[in-house]
Amino acid sequence: MGRVVGIDLGTTYSLIAYLDKETGRPRCIPGPYGETLCPSVVSVDAGGSVVVGEPARRRLLTQPDRTIYSVKRLMGRGVADVQDELKIFPFRIDPESQQVIRVRLGDRLFTPPEISAFILRELKSWAEEFFGDKVDRAVITVPAYFNDAQRQATKDAGRLAGLEVLRLVNEPTAAALAYGLHEKRRGRVAVYDLGGGTFDISILKLISTGEGDIYQVLATNGDTHLGGDDIDNLLQSFARNEIREQFGLDLGHYPEATQELRKALILAKHELSAAESTTVKFPLPGGAGSARAGGAYVRKITRAEYEAWIRPIVDRTMGPVKMALADAKLKPGEMDEVVLVGGSTRIPLVQRTVEEYFGRRPHVELNPDEVVALGAAVQANILETGVKDMLLLDVTPLSLGIETMGGVAAKIIPRNSTIPASAQELFTTGVDNQTGIDIHVLQGERELAKDCRSLARFQLKVPPGPAGLARIEVKFLIDANGILQVAARDLHSGEERSVEVQPSYGLSDAEIEGMLEESIEYAEQDFTERQLIEARNEGETILRATEKSLAQAAEDLSVGLDPAERRAIEAGVAALRQAMADGDYKLIRTRIDELNQATVPLAERMMNRALATALQGKRVAEV
Amino acid sequence: MSTTQARVAADPTCWSCGAATGGEHFCPACGKLQPLPRGTDYFALFGLTRKLCLDAAELEKRFHQLSWKLHPDNFVRAGEYERELSLDRASQLNDAYRVLRDPISRVEYLLAREGMRKEGEHKQQAPPELLEEIFELNEWLDELRIARQTSSNGEMMALRGKLEAARKNFEEKLRAVDAELDGVFGQWDAALDAGADDAARKKLMTRMNELLNRRSYIRNLAANVQKELAEA
Numbered sequence: 019m020g021r022v023v024g025i026d027l028g029t030t031y032s033l034i035a036y037l038d039k040e041t042g043r044p045r046c047i048p049g050p051y052g053e054t055l056c057p058s059v060v061s062v063d064a065g066g067s068v069v070v071g072e073p074a075r076r077r078l079l080t081q082p083d084r085t086i087y088s089v090k091r092l093m094g095r096g097v098a099d100v101q102d103e104l105k106i107f108p109f110r111i112d113p114e115s116q117q118v119i120r121v122r123l124g125d126r127l128f129t130p131p132e133i134s135a136f137i138l139r140e141l142k143s144w145a146e147e148f149f150g151d152k153v154d155r156a157v158i159t160v161p162a163y164f165n166d167a168q169r170q171a172t173k174d175a176g177r178l179a180g181l182e183v184l185r186l187v188n189e190p191t192a193a194a195l196a197y198g199l200h201e202k203r204r205g206r207v208a209v210y211d212l213g214g215g216t217f218d219i220s221i222l223k224l225i226s227t228g229e230g231d232i233y234q235v236l237a238t239n240g241d242t243h244l245g246g247d248d249i250d251n252l253l254q255s256f257a258r259n260e261i262r263e264q265f266g267l268d269l270g271h272y273p274e275a276t277q278e279l280r281k282a283l284i285l286a287k288h289e290l291s292a293a294e295s296t297t298v299k300f301p302l303p304g305g306a307g308s309a310r311a312g313g314a315y316v317r318k319i320t321r322a323e324y325e326a327w328i329r330p331i332v333d334r335t336m337g338p339v340k341m342a343l344a345d346a347k348l349k350p351g352e353m354d355e356v357v358l359v360g361g362s363t364r365i366p367l368v369q370r371t372v373e374e375y376f377g378r379r380p381h382v383e384l385n386p387d388e389v390v391a392l393g394a395a396v397q398a399n400i401l402e403t404g405v406k407d408m409l410l411l412d413v414t415p416l417s418l419g420i421e422t423m424g425g426v427a428a429k430i431i432p433r434n435s436t437i438p439a440s441a442q443e444l445f446t447t448g449v450d451n452q453t454g455i456d457i458h459v460l461q462g463e464r465e466l467a468k469d470c471r472s473l474a475r476f477q478l479k480v481p482p483g484p485a486g487l488a489r490i491e492v493k494f495l496i497d498a499n500g501i502l503q504v505a506a507r508d509l510h511s512g513e514e515r516s517v518e519v520q521p522s523y524g525l526s527d528a529e530i531e532g533m534l535e536e537s538i539e540y541a542e543q544d545f546t547e548r549q550l551i552e553a554r555n556e557g558e559t560i561l562r563a564t565e566k567s568l569a570q571a572a573e574d575l576s577v578g579l580d581p582a583e584r585r586a587i588e589a590g591v592a593a594l595r596q597a598m599a600d601g602d603y604k605l606i607r608t609r610i611d612e613l614n615q616a617t618v619p620l621a622e623r624m625m626n627r628a629l630a631t632a633l634q635g636k637r638v639a640e641v
Numbered sequence: 642m643s644t645t646q647a648r649v650a651a652d653p654t655c656w657s658c659g660a661a662t663g664g665e666h667f668c669p670a671c672g673k674l675q676p677l678p679r680g681t682d683y684f685a686l687f688g689l690t691r692k693l694c695l696d697a698a699e700l701e702k703r704f705h706q707l708s709w710k711l712h713p714d715n716f717v718r719a720g721e722y723e724r725e726l727s728l729d730r731a732s733q734l735n736d737a738y739r740v741l742r743d744p745i746s747r748v749e750y751l752l753a754r755e756g757m758r759k760e761g762e763h764k765q766q767a768p769p770e771l772l773e774e775i776f777e778l779n780e781w782l783d784e785l786r787i788a789r790q791t792s793s794n795g796e797m798m799a800l801r802g803k804l805e806a807a808r809k810n811f812e813e814k815l816r817a818v819d820a821e822l823d824g825v826f827g828q829w830d831a832a833l834d835a836g837a838d839d840a841a842r843k844k845l846m847t848r849m850n851e852l853l854n855r856r857s858y859i860r861n862l863a864a865n866v867q868k869e870l871a872e873a
Contacts, residue, residue, distance in 0.1 A: 184717060227702075229709045401717045409709055435739055438713065438732035495732055498713045 020152030022184070022402040023047075023145050024192070024394025026159050027134060027172065029090040029215030029245060030361065031055040033388060034141040035395035036149075044196060044395035046388050049144045050549055050607070055387060056144070058214075060136045061085035062123040063555070070140035073552045079281070080559060082108060082273045084124040088247055089137075091215050092119050092130040093175075094168030096523050103243070106251045108273065117523050131175040131525065132533055138179035155182045157398040159390050161216040162188035163240030163338075163415045165461050166473050166502050167523040173499065174525055178533055184401045186499040189213070190220035191412050192393030193359040194233055197384060198224050198408075205354030206236075208343075210372050210380070211390075212335060213360035217244040219339045221346040221353075230407040237345035237434045238415050239338035246287075246362040248331050253283040256327065257298070261315050265302060275303035279315075286319060291364045295320040301625070325367045332371050339375065345434050356380040361387055411436050414496050421458040421467040430494060433463065440495040444509075451482040455490065459502065459519075472522040478506055478515060490515065553606040557598045560610055564591060564617055567624065577623055583616075590616040653678075656722070666710060666730070674716070674726045683737035683750060691751055692833055693826035697742065704738045745856070748822070748849055757846045758853070768855045771814075778807050778862065782869055789872075804866055811863040818856045825849050 024044070026033045033054055035046045046054035051072055061074035061084050069077065077085045091103055097115050104111065112120040112127050120127040138158075145153045158181075160172050169186055176183035190209035197207075204224045211218040218240035225232045257279055258269050269276050282300050289296040295318060302313040343350060356372060358380045363369065372380050384392075400406050413434045419427040420443065430441035445455050454477040462470030480488040489509035496502055506515040525533075564587065571579040590613035597609040653662050653675070660670035667674055677686075684691045687703045711734055716727040740746045752758035767775055781803050788796040829845050 185714075225705065227705055227709070229706070232705055232708070234705075401714060404715070404718055406714065409712060409714065411708060411712075432739075436735040438728050439735050439739070440729075440732040441736075495728065497728060498731075 020154035021145065021149050022155045022157075022398045023142075023153055024157045024159070024391055024396070024398040025138065025141055026189070026192075026391035026394060027090065027137065027175070028058055028390075029088050029213055029247065030058055031214070031387065032058050032137050032141055033391035034145050035388070035391040036145065037395050037399035044392040044399075046391055047141075047145050047148045049140075050147075050603075054391075056137065056141055057087070058090065058137050059085060059087045060089070060123070060133050062126060062128075064124060066126070067551055068136050069552055069555065070136050073556050076556070076559065078277045079274055082277055083110065086121060086123060086133060088215055089121070089130050089133045091243065091247075092121070093134065094130075094165065094171035094523055095119065099523075108276075117521075118525055118529075129525065129533070131171045131178055134172070134175035135178035138175055138181060142179060142181065154180065155184050155398070155402065157185050157187055157394045157401065158183055159189045159192050159394045160186050160500075161213075161240060161242055162190050162211075162218040162220050162235075162238040162412075163216070163242050164500070165242075165416055165471050166500070167471070167521065168242065169500050170521065170524050173501065174530055177530060183499075184398060186501075187394055187397050187410070188218070188220065188235070188238065188412055188500075189216075189390045190218045190238070190359060191222070191233065191235055191410055192391075192397065193357060193384075193389045194220070194222050194224070194393070195396050195408070195410065196389045196393035197357050197381070198231065198233060204231075206348065206352060207355045207357060208339075208353045208376060209357045209359055210335070210339070210363065211240075211359040212362040212368060213245050214362070215243065215245040215247045217241045217335050217338065219335070219342045221342050221348060230409065232409050232411060234411040234436075235413045235434075236348070237342045238413055239342035239345070240415065241334065241338055244331070244334055245360070249287060249328050249362070249365075250280060250284055252327060252331065253287065254280055257283060257300070257315065257317065260317065261300075261302070264315070265313065267302060267304075269303075272303040287324075288364075290319065290321055290324050291366060293321070299625075321366075328365070328367060332365075332367055335368075336371070336375065350376045353378065357384075358382055359386050359389055412498075412500070413437060414439060414500055416461045416471070417463055418473075418494060418496060418502070419460040419462070419467075419470060420494075421460060425467045427460050427462070427465060427467045427470050431496060435496075437496050437500055438498050440493055443492050443494070445478060445488075445490045445492060446486050447480055447483070447488045448485055450485050452480065452485065452488075453482055454479055455488075457492065459494065459504070473502060474504070474519045474521050476504070476517050476519045478517070480508075492517075549603040550601055550606075553603040553610070554598050557594055557606055557610055560613060561591060561594065564613065567617065567620055570624070571620065577620070577627065579620060583620065586616045587613070587620070666707075674711070674719075674723050674730065676726055677730055677733060681733070682754065683741055686734065686737050687741065690833060691754075692830040693744070693748055693751065694823075694830050695741065695744075695747065700738070700742060704734070707734050744822070744826070745853070748826070749853065752846055752850055752853070755846060757843075758850055768858055771855075771858070774807075774810075775862065778804075778866070781807065782866070785869060801870065804870055808863055808866045808870070811859050811866065815856065815859050815863065818852055818859065822849065822852050822856070825852065 021036065024035045033046050033056065035044050038045050048054050049056055049071065056071040057075040059071065059074040059078060061069045061077040061081060063069065063084060074085055078087065088107060091107065092100060092109065096117050097111065097119055100119065103109065110122040112122055118129050120129055121133065142153050156176060158172055158176055160169055172186060173183050190211045193211060194207055194209050204226055207222045207224055209220045209222065218238065220238040221236045223234045223236055225234065261267055261269060269279065279300050282298050286296045286298045298317045298319065300315040302315060353376055356376045356378055358369065358372065363386050369380060397410065414431065414437050415433060417429045417433040418431040419429045422428045430443060431439050447455065456477050458467065458475050459473045460467055460470035461473050464470050478490050480490060490506055491509050492504065492506045494502065494504055504517045504519050506517050508515055568587065571577045594609040594613050597605045653664055654660065655662050655668035655671060655673060655675065657673040658668060658671040660668055662668050662675050665675065687700065711727060711730045713724065713727045713731055716724045740750045749758060781800055785800045785804065788800060825845060825848055832841055832845060
C-alpha cells in the first residue's frame with residue numbers, strides 16, 4: 019500500500035497535505051516551484067501533453083483556447099445549468115454535450131472530472147516526489163453545499179487520477195478539524211468559507227468526550243457559485259466598459275489581452291486587501307502602427323470605491339449564514355468562535371461584515387489557503403491508521419425527496435441530517451398488472467419536483483398482479499460522503515431487488531472505465547519527464563519573449579540597451595539553451611530565473627515607455 | 642414478512658464466528674459488528690424505555706457514545722460486509738437521534754409504533770373549537786387578496802393589522818398546545834412507571850393524537866398567514 023494524503027481540490031488553487039507522524043501535525047507538500055498552492059489550471063498542448071498548475075496558468079495568456087481554469091464550476095452540472103457561467107467564463111463547451119458537459123481544449127474534448135483528475139494527478143506527483151513513495155489513497159474535500167452529482171463527479175475525478183477516495187470531507191468541516199486541533203478550543207464554532215468559486219457556512223459544535231473529540235456539524239448552507247471569481251468578473255466588466263468608452267476598443271476580440279487584464283485586476287484585488295488604493299496599468303492590445311500602439315489603460319482604484327463595488331457580492335453570503343444559524347436554532351451572538359477560511363476572506367470588507375454580524379472578531383491565525391488541506395490530511399490519517407482520537411459528524415446540506423403525484427417533491431431526508439442518513443419508503447402499483455414503478459429522486463428545498471435538482475430516475479420491477487398488491491420497500495441512504503445509495507426489497511418475497519440507478523448528471527461506471535483506459539497514457543508519464551517537458555516549454559516561451567524584446571530594443575534606440583546589458587542577456591539565453599539541451603529540469607528552472615533577472619530592467623524600461631506614451635496620449639485627448 | 646421474522650432469531654449468533662451474541666452491537670467472542678434486526682425500536686437503540694420526557698443532554702451523550710462505535714470511519718479497513726453493516730447501523734442511529742431529539746417527531750414516532758397514528762391521515766380536519774376563528778381568518782385572507790388586486794392601500798393596512806393579530810393569536814395557541822402536550826408527556830411517563838393497563842395508556846395516546854392534530858392544523862394556519870403577509 020502506498021501513502022495516504024488529504025487534497026483540497028479548489029476552484030482557483032489546489033493543495034495536497036499529509037500528516038507528519040513525527041510531529042503529529044499536518045503539513046502541505048510543496049511542488050516543484052516551492053509553492054504549496056497549485057493553480058487549478060490545466061492546459062493541453064498540440065502534441066496532447068498535459069500541463070497543470072503554474073506553467074498552465076502562464077499558458078492562459080499564450081494559449082487560452084487550450085487552457086482552462088475554474089473547472090470546479092462545471093463539476094456535476096449539465097449544459098443548461100451553466101449558461102450563466104458561459105457569459106463570463108471562457109469555457110468552450112461542446113455543443114453536443116448532454117447531461118455531462120464536455121469541454122474543448124484545443125482539438126480534444128474532456129469532461130470536468132477528467133480535467134480535475136489532471137489536477138489531482140499533478141498533486142499526487144508532488145507528493146510522490148516528496149515521499150519517494152507511491153500515493154494511492156486520499157481524502158478529498160468538497161464544498162459543504164455540493165449536491166450529490168457534484169460530489170459524485172469529484173469522486174470520479176479521484177478514481178480517474180488513480181486514487182482510492184477514502185472519504186469526501188466538507189471543506190468547512192476540514193477547516194474546523196485543523197483549527198480545533200491547532201487551538202484546542204471547544205464550543206460552538208461558525209466556519210465562514212469564501213473561496214475562489216464557492217461559499218459555505220457551517221455551524222459546528224466541538225465537544226470533548228471520554229473517547230476523544232467530536233466535531234458535530236449542526237447546520238450548513240452556502241452557494242456553490244459565489245466566490246472570488248465573481249469579484250474578478252465584476253472588476254473585469256468594469257474595466258472592459260471603461261476601456262470601451264475611453265478607447266473604443268472591445269477586448270472581446272482579444273482573448274490573450276483579456277487574460278492579461280484579468281491578471282492585472284486580480285493583482286489589484288490582492289493589493290486592495292492591504293493598501294488603501296492601487297493603480298491598474300494595462301497595455302492595450304493592437305500591433306505596431308495601429309492608433310493605439312503603445313497605449314495603456316491606467317486606472318486608480320481606492321479601497322472605498324472597490325468596497326462599494328463588491329459589497330453586493332459580500333452581502334450575498336449573509337443569506338446562507340442566516341439560514342444556517344436558523345437551522346441550528348442559534349443566534350449570531352451565541353457562537354464561541356468564528357473562523358475564516360478561503361483566500362477571499364483576506365478582503366477587509368469580508369472580515370468586517372462577518373465581525374459585525376457575529377459581534378466577535380474572527381480567527382485568522384491559520385493560513386486560510388492551507389487550512390482545508392491540513393484538515394483533510396488529519397482525516398486521511400485517521401481513516402488510514404484506524405487510530406482515532408476525533409470523530410467528524412457531518413450533515414447533508416440539501417433535503418432528499420422523491421417526486422409524488424402532481425409533481426410535488428416529498429421530502430424524505432431533511433437537510434442538515436447527520437450522515438449517513440436513511441429513509442425507507444413503501445411503494446405499490448396503481449393499476450392491475452403493472453410491471454414497473456417509476457421513481458424520481460430529487461435534492462433541494464423547493465416544493466415542486468421541477469424546481470429541485472434531479473438526482474436519478476429508476477424503475478422498480480414488480481411481478482404482474484392486482485393493483486396495490488405489490489409491496490416494494492426502497493431504502494434511500496446518504497453515505498458518509500454525502501452520496502446517495504439506493505436499495506430495494508420486495509416485502510412479499512423478502513428478496514433484494516437490484517436497482518439500476520441512472521444518474522441525471524454524471525458518468526456511468528462504463529464511461530469511467532473507458533476514461534481510465536484512455537488516461538493510462540497520461541498516468542505513465544513519469545514525474546521527472548513531465549517536469550522536463552514543462553520546463554522546456556517554459557524555456558521556449560521566455561526565449562521567444564526575450565528575442566522579441568532584444569529586436570524591439572535594437573529598432574527603438576530610445577529604450578536604451580547598453581552593450582554590457584545586452585551581453586548579460588545573451589549569455590543568459592545561451593546558458594538556458596544549453597540547459598534545455600542537457601535535459602535537467604531543475605537546472606532549466608534556475609537558468610530561466612537567471613534570464614528573468616537579467617531582462618527585468620529592460621522589461622521595466624519598455625513598460626514605462628508604454629505608460630508614458632499612454633499618459634501623453636490622454637493629455638492630448640483632453641485638450 | 643417471513644424472512645424478516647426469520648432474521649430476528651431469539652438467540653442471535655455472530656455472522657462471522659457463530660458465537661451467541663446476546664443481541665449486543667459487537668460479538669462478545671470475536672468483536673465483529675453485528676447486524677441490527679429490522680424494525681428495531683429507536684428508544685431501545687439508545688437503551689431507553691418509551692418515555693416521552695427525554696433529557697436532551699443525556700440523549701446527546703448516548704448518541705455520541707454510539708456514534709463513536711458505529712461510525713463508518715471505524716470500518717474503512719474492514720471487509721465489505723462489515724462496512725455495509727456499519728453504514729446501515731450508523732444511518733439508523735442518526736435517523737433515530739433525529740427523530741427522538743425533537744419532542745414532536747418523538748411522540749409521532751411513539752404513536753406510529755403503537756399503531757395509533759398514520760402519517761398524513763388526520764391532519765386536515767379542523768379542530769371544532771377553532772371553526773369560528775378559522776372562518777373569520779379565511780374571510781380576511783380573501784379580502785386581503787382582493788385588496789391586493791385593487792391595490793387599495795388603506796384597506797390593505799387595516800387587513801394587515803388584523804392578520805398580524807391573528808398570527809399572534811395562533812402562535813399563542815400553539816404555545817398552549819405545546820404546554821398541554823408536555824403535561825400529557827408527564828402523565829404518559831408516570832403511567833409507564835406505574836405499569837398502567839392498556840386502556841389507560843390508550844386513553845393518553847388518543848389525547849396526544851388529538852393534540853398533535855390540533856397543533857399541526859394551527860401551525861399550517863399560522864404559516865399560511867405568514868406567507869400571505871409576506872406576499873402582500
